[in-house]
Amino acid sequence: MSQDSIYSGLTQLGQATRLPQSPEEAILERVPNPQKDVAYTVRFTAPEFTSLCPMTGQPDFAHLVIDYVPGEWLVESKSLKLFLGSFRNHGAFHEDCTVSVARRLVDLLAPQWLRIGGYWYPRGGIPIDVFYQTGPAPQGVWLPDQGVPPYRGRG
Template sequence: MASRSQDQTQNLRVLGTGRLSPAKNGPGAYLLESFGNCYPARMYVISIVFPEFTSLCPVTGQPDTGVICVEYIPDALCVESKSFKLYMFAFRNHQSFMETITNTVLDDLRVAIAPRWCRVKGFFAPRGGTRIHVFAEDFKQMSMEQDACVREAARAWKTEPCPHTVQPYAVV
């Protein structure tokens, strides 16, 4: 008999269903599912990298591609990875500037999981000879003591070299 973890899965609707089609209404926090953080007293960072991001320019309709990297310190909830993938897929036919996309992902994660800290990094492929990298960051309102702990954990993470966060489109 297999053992079970303490992970809370009762509210997940997408994982394990085989449904892979993205939402027809475009991206939104409603697509992001969550599960309970089993370690809410611990300051730890979750990093999710989506290396095949695509969207459309709102003016020309031309495709934009890039890598979206989300880093967060969870509070009560963590984002479920399959729902995150479907959320990212929802941008494929969505027209928006790169700056708006990066900030929208941050805002939607704040609504869906209310992390203690979250940073979204958008490394967009060059188009027209121009590279654009957009970083958006937010800290949740907390007590001074908790805020100091979260900021220290985020600062330590930012200085730690991580192979998956190396700029995929290096400036030469």
Template sequence: MANTDNRTKEGLTLLGNQGTRYSQDYDPTLLETFENKHQDHDYMVTFRCPEFTTLCPITGQPDFATLYINYIPNVRMVESKSLKLYLFSFRNHGDFHEDVCNIIMNDLVKLMEPKYIEVRGMFYPRGGISIYPFANWANPDFGYGDIAASRMFSQLSDLDKGDGAR
């Protein structure tokens, strides 16, 4: 009973729901949050989605990626099942790789207002070329601007080392 009360109090409608609805197109309304219970210190949360799919907006062919989302929470945090359903909603959505990473980052910034966030897409090759877009954002109220700038360019050296995931 306590778990149900906590879900209701937090406004979580998807967690534990047996009647899960899978959106057939991009749907940011699926995202839900809960309160960060450790606001007294900073820490990083990482999500890895090794089965991310979206569609090429020109050919309609599927694009596959491993998607990484790292963020330093502020007051609200994204609930993982809602994130999974949100990411699944890209399955029939057509957008370029770079757009997808920026859309996801912008939606999560709007949702949570984190201290810092980054989204990296490791898209598998199609036509002999892999694309690895990286988008990040630092809330100006928390002093992570220098880290955002350094992470933007340090991820390039990670790729040179053959370490696409950090």
């Protein structure tokens, strides 16, 4: 599979692309996995994820860690960055934001496995951490700890 054919359908990478105004407007893109015969883990870390409280409009902040074992597809990272950034003006509770990110990726990629850890900074003195995965972790794949400590002034 040539590099040109793998990447020829991408519309955002290498282009000036504005931040989508909402997660629904965001376009997630994928490329064929050239190593689909190997089980491996891909990790994306978004330590400055933001959204809005749907009740007060105040900003909420999270450290997201997304791990997945790809099948046929890989997510294109610029489109993922723009998708995550689109939550900046989106009002939803922590649980909804975290699980919505995971479900959108699962729908796009049909990965062998995916997990997300949403480590939210406190609002009202309580951090809310949200964890989701598609099922049991695959055997024989290295899945490192997500590396985010329990809340003690995260950083």
